[in-house]
Amino acid sequence: MNMDQVITYLESINPILAAFYATLFTWGLTAAGAALVFLFKGMNRAVLDGMLGFTGGVMVAASFWSLLAPGIEMSEGEGFVKVIPAAVGFLLGAAFIFGLDKVLPHLHINFKESEGIKTPWHKTTLLTLAITMHNIPEGLAVGVLFGGVAAGFDGATIGGAVALALGIGLQNFPEGFAVAMPLRRQGLSRTKSFMYGQASAIVEPIAAVLGAWAVMTFQPILPYALSFAAGAMIFVVVEEVIPETQQDKYTDIATMGFIGGFIIMMTLDVGLG
Numbered sequence: 001m002n003m004d005q006v007i008t009y010l011e012s013i014n015p016i017l018a019a020f021y022a023t024l025f026t027w028g029l030t031a032a033g034a035a036l037v038f039l040f041k042g043m044n045r046a047v048l049d050g051m052l053g054f055t056g057g058v059m060v061a062a063s064f065w066s067l068l069a070p071g072i073e074m075s076e077g078e079g080f081v082k083v084i085p086a087a088v089g090f091l092l093g094a095a096f097i098f099g100l101d102k103v104l105p106h107l108h109i110n111f112k113e114s115e116g117i118k119t120p121w122h123k124t125t126l127l128t129l130a131i132t133m134h135n136i137p138e139g140l141a142v143g144v145l146f147g148g149v150a151a152g153f154d155g156a157t158i159g160g161a162v163a164l165a166l167g168i169g170l171q172n173f174p175e176g177f178a179v180a181m182p183l184r185r186q187g188l189s190r191t192k193s194f195m196y197g198q199a200s201a202i203v204e205p206i207a208a209v210l211g212a213w214a215v216m217t218f219q220p221i222l223p224y225a226l227s228f229a230a231g232a233m234i235f236v237v238v239e240e241v242i243p244e245t246q247q248d249k250y251t252d253i254a255t256m257g258f259i260g261g262f263i264i265m266m267t268l269d270v271g272l273g
Helices: 003-012 015-038 045-073 080-103 123-151 158-185 190-199 203-217 219-244 251-272
Strands: none
Touching (some): 003 015, 015 158, 015 203, 045 080, 045 158, 045 219, 045 251, 123 158, 158 190, 158 251
């Protein structure tokens, strides 16, 4: 099945189901990345930083090209009035992840101290929760865009929704490996490391279904919802992804990974959208 056939098929089915299928794909690539733990004994730190940088680049590009720009385009009014939904949604999305960050116990890959409320949970659980928190806005973004296509909003296209799912899937592959390998270093078996690694993306189909349903049920929220997802993703990149790449001498590799991820996501969105 080629890309045109995929797009035609997704156009022909229920948009909530389409969003679910799209994020099953993104989850599957996370699982494929996590499965690399069966093939490798360790991960080079430079590779890890490059992967994290790539993830950040994809998320930033997706936030603008796939979410903010369409959200502003479909907003009513002119001038400052036209950008209000995007500004409000962006702020709310960042505030949502900020709240989760303060409440949900989690531990970032390259840090020793956990964040959120104090808990006796094992480090492996905290590492998985950190990546799970990354994936909530990603799944939401895909679902919201598919919901916008179904609602017939200008600026929301099935090609753009597919491009977003592809971009998120591409960055989920190295992310799955980046979760599983540190868990392996913590002493978990290869099987358990894989299971925790792939489980971090299970939240994406759930968030996608909720996002598509919300937009289809309450159509006027679409510009806000797109910007909400963008704000959440940018918060994750600035507060978590980028700092994780700045802990050693491989910052240049992380930066080039970011540039590469941004270019790929931008190309996908413009080419398919």
